[in-house]
Amino acid sequence: MLLSLLLLIPLLGALGLVLWPGAPSSERLREISIVVLAVQTVASFALLLPFDAADSALQLVEQARWVHVIGLDYALAVDGLSLPLVLMNGVLCLVAAIASRKIENRPRIYFALLLVISAAVNGAFLAQNLLLFFLFYELELIPLWMLIAIWGGANRSYAATKFLIVTAVSGVLILAAFLGLAFVTGSIDFSLRPVLAGEMGMTAQFVLMGALLIGFGIKIPLFPFHTWLPDAHTEASTPVSVLLAGVLLKLGTYGLLRFCMGLFPDAWQLASPWLAAWAAISVLYGSLAAIAQTDMKRMVAYSSVGHMGYVLLAAAAATPLGLMGALFQMVSHALISGVLFLMVGVVYVRTGTRDLNVLRGLLNPQRGLPLTGSLMIVGVMASAGLPGMAGFISEFLIFRGTLQPFPIATLLSMVGSGLTAVYFLLLVNRAFFGRLAIAPGEVVNPRILDRVALREQVPAIALSLGVLVLGLAPWLLSDLSEAATTGLSLINGDLS
Amino acid sequence: MTPISASPVRPPVLPDQEELIRRLLSDTPLLADTRDHLVQVVNVLESYGLVLDAYSKNLVDQGEKQMLNPFPVLRFFHEGFNPKRLWTHLMGDRINFEYAEYCQKAMFWHGTGGLDAYLDSPEFAAACQQIIKRKSARDPLLALNNRLYPDFAPEAIRSLTTIYCLGLFWRVMSDIFVDLARRYGIKEVTCIKDVVHHIRDGLVAAAGSPIEYKVTIGGEEIWVLPPEAGLTFLMDVAVPYVEAVFFRGMPFLGTVSYNAQARQISPDISDFKYGALYADPIPSMGAGIPPSLCMQDMYRHLPEELSLWYDENGRGQTDVHVQICISFQKSMFCVTNAAIAGTMPHPLDAEDPEQKAANRAYAESWSGRLMGCQRGALLAPD
């Protein structure tokens, strides 16, 4: 019942928002959705109580017949892979709601969509039926598209359309693969069973896995399917960017691990050298493209392309350690990109620009945004994989887990990790160091920037603390998921 | 949540040199004479006066008690030492006397004017030797030190002499500024022009006061700056101070690189443009900006009127130190203005063409220097 609650709470919350009597103010709607999401987050953390970390099997299974005739059944369960992602979804949706200040344009729909996304993502992480997964996967798509198309920036129409078309193709490929699975096996049982693939030939496995790979590759996103992401981020508002980077991209990597790897282990292992190469290219490409950016937000967006590439690398190796690293990377990337997008958002709202050729000296203690700058430094250092923060643990686990099977790809990815420092240092040093100056040509005083209240920074501070806690006490996460990632791995841990 | 639009700030029109000369010769204040300026200048000068009072007492006390003390650990306790004072001092609940020493160092290092010249005179050297002799008699370390490093003690005495003189100078300034606030309170000062006149009159009145310095060592009184030296307040201390602190200053580590190969700092210190009138207020309270200490001291003594005014301007209390710095720079322009007016060779209403020409030449030379300063501070913000 607990798992269904995770879907019901936000969905009922969304319904409640739509039906709320009178004309509640944007602030009131925000408060309601914060409460709803807080309850949902607490409920998801409550999963930790009944959850047995030592058990690699699915737990808290909930099943019910639904549209059984087409194989769509209601089946939810949680394991060590999905549990941290559900927790992460709760936290980041809450952060996004808190960051959604001053939504003047149709706030009721905005917050309702936010809650629907939260429910859909929970559903996707928990679904144990392929069609049910697809349903939730698509359910998250339309609200996000609307969030960009309606509440986005000036060029939102282009970005939203691009997002819609590209991710629709992703959905189509995934659905087609799932249907193809039924087509090939001749069964309409869509429950998630790894044995499925054993019943078909290698060619069919490759075709179906390829479809899933591209489908999820678009979502992750991997080179060359990534260009929708920077556009979507630049046009999306800050909370939507936090959701997009923190939660929605993880659906792609989750699908990669759960479905591509989990359903087609034989094909996956055969393809793994190519996948590792793909991962390395994606990492390097994302990092290099990020260096060329002058828009802070685009830079952070491209960094996601690079950092999600590590997950593919780990999945390709499919060692227990690598998969733990992959999960760690998903969680830490969510936290870190949350901090980065929130801070970019603060700077954008205060200065009206994200252009690194214009911004200077924002660390100025009284006229600038010193706390924002400090949190930004924490964020970029975590992203660059500095020890003591979550990003380092995930990178170390991944690299350690993939070096033996794919030494070259791993070393190239490490170069990519080094490049992260390059572009993020450019960002920090340009925008935050130096003398405060906002508009070129100013002579007397720069225009006074609006103050940033401490409570506005609370979400980012909380996420930063999370980054530090996971970096110093990584066992908090690894103990939770070790059984599951080991169970998922295709390769015995003892290689040497 | 839409961001504010980014439009470039229109550069304001700064007064040109001709305008500066006109203002100097027509007894018009350099600073735009507005109500906001008056509130800022009078109140910031009051808090500065209170701070200078503490600085001055401390420096004078140092001059009297710290002669050739190798470890002047308690030099900031001019009000007497007790454990409670030590505790508040350690907890940072105190005036930052370090800034007073910083100004002293600027004055000492730039070394201009009559005081500095006297420090190199044979009379001064003789006084130094006398002090060293008396001190060495019971301080073998100093005796040894003096033998190995013969210039150490005289240089230390020179430095302490500057400390003492700066203390005397600030005593006068503190009284002028506090009195200004009193007259503002009883509506005797109602515009910037009155402010400039008040300071000018105070300076002129004190101009001829003698600067003397005497220390007592082992019961013997030794004149460091004897009356015969003929040093006076305005020309020998005030003008070098203005030169060293208002104009030249010392480069801030927080904004200028000391790297020799980068050549950011002029080899000729008379070219320096790091003083208060050139300063950029925006980085105040950042790292490597020594005047931040002074801003903090003034912040602790800020009159309520000004504090309330700051609430309504800038970012309110968030950037109050930057606002203090901006107001402080404006008030320093008033002080400079008063100093120029007080040292004008002839009265401004002189009719004699020769006198008028002399006045104009004087105004020209000053306005030339002012041209490079932060003239934006003279404008009333729109």
Added chain:
Amino acid sequence: MTSELPLPIQTAWLIPLYGFAGMLVSLPWACGAFRRDAHRPAAYLNILLTLVAFAHGSLILQQVIQFGPADLSFPWLNVADLELNISFSLSLTNLVALELITGLSLLSQVYSLGYMDKEWALARFFALLGFFEGAMSGVVLSDSLFQSYFLLEMLTLSTYLLVGFWYAQPLVVTAARDAFLTKRVGDVLLLMGVVALCAYSGVMGFNDLYAWAAQDSLSPLAATLLSLGLIAGPTGKCAQFPMHLWLDEAMEGPNPASILRNSVVVTCGAIVLLKVMPILQLSPIAIGVMLVIGSISAIGGSLVALAQVDIKRTLSYSTTAQLGLVFIAIALQIPVLALLLLFTHAVSKALLSMSIGGVIASTNCQDITELGGLGSRMPATTTAFLVGGAGLVGFLPLGGFLALAQSIELLSVRSVPYMAIFLLTNALTALGLVRVFRHVFMGSSLIKSRRAAEVNWQMALPMVALSVIVLITPLMLLRLESLEGLLAFPLWAAALVVSSGLVGLVVGALLPLSKAWSRSLNPLLRWWQDLLAYDFYTERFYRLTIVNVVASFSRLAYWFDRKVVDGLLNGVARFSLSSADSLKLSVSGQSQSYVLTVLVAIVLFLTSVSWFLT
């Protein structure tokens, strides 16, 4: 077993935490929690914590001398086949290094109170110093390669933040960035080595690694790559060619931090190198590389130091040179010698750095050609420079002399060419120091040094204290039993060292000084002068090579992104929606086209699947 250890040893894990705690307690002030008060309490608390760290370290040192070394280990992360521990090795060497670090950190923090007395952001500075000290203490006590890497990277971060302390200064902006990136290159290469070692050996503790390395199961290529990776990190940390650039850049930071960087940060790098030395023995090529790096750094660094006019940079390049000697000693597998050199270098260089800090504080100038005549006026500063310089070069009977004489003796039986490099470096170092001394302390005073009183007591006191320490270093070295035989060098070795120092001294004293820093008229000489003054154009070389390559590739990637990937995507979109204007469709039209796309794609896909399978 742990319970039998005395309490100070049991709690040795606290030592790095003192520094980190110093950072944490400074945060309230650094974040502006006390608006009315100065930030000094943060400084006092940090000094107190460092004092505690030093005292705790001394207790452990005493007990270790009495009862022998001890190890501490705590599990940290256990995932799959990976086992990472927090472990400390309380050996005599490590503890001496720890005391060196905490002691110098303590002195430089007291020094900072004076040097930074007009600094408002004092709390942030001390927080960073605490972080710095914590990371360094952890590195020297570390008994695991993973932990060493972990802390070395923290050191990189704190170097970045300390160099960037004056973040509003234009040159700091680029210096902090370049310092971080240069170190980061070394760190990433080191990470590659660490990950590879971890993957192939499965262990991270140094003793386990030694045991694994002794089995020698790696191919020569793998062993060489691994060793090169391990060398890269310390090469960066010790500011060795070609990764020495950061130390020059780091001189934009506050001087008290430069004291630590010039002395103990480089020592940390060398100690990590010492700890991985048994693994490096797998690869003769790596040993060769280390010798080459060390030799180039020693000679090149000394020469570049000679051409600098910036007083801080004259010292930083001499650090590169001295650490080059340490590299050679490590490569030749004479750890005792490396430690001896490190210790004497650290104390002397710290003292020299304090002295030049005093010069900068009282003259506001770093250009040696603009200074002069300070010698007779600044007793503590001048003494510190003289004692520090004497301790660094082979001046009878100070630490540097003992270390060098020992080196000559040990090298004479191993490799005469390296003996020559040691002597040459010593001569060049002496020459450089005499040059600086003549410029700054002798001669007539120039405009910027005309009025310069001695520095305040918070700076003078640490200088005097450290001068005494440098003077009694020989006695301290003699007391350490592990270094016995310190005086067992022949007379000719002593004579060689002394005469090499004397040659430098005499040449330095006779060389004409040019106050106007002008380039020579002789084109050949000018070419050399520029080459050395600009550090062999290393920075330009990097800009033309690595920076250029990365920048070009990044532009290429972005161009590819917009033109090829996006172009293709837009083309496909146009094609699939059969409308040239498809991407600008109205919102209502989009849902329809979406459904259409979905349907078309499903049909296409199912057709292709069935085609594949039949």
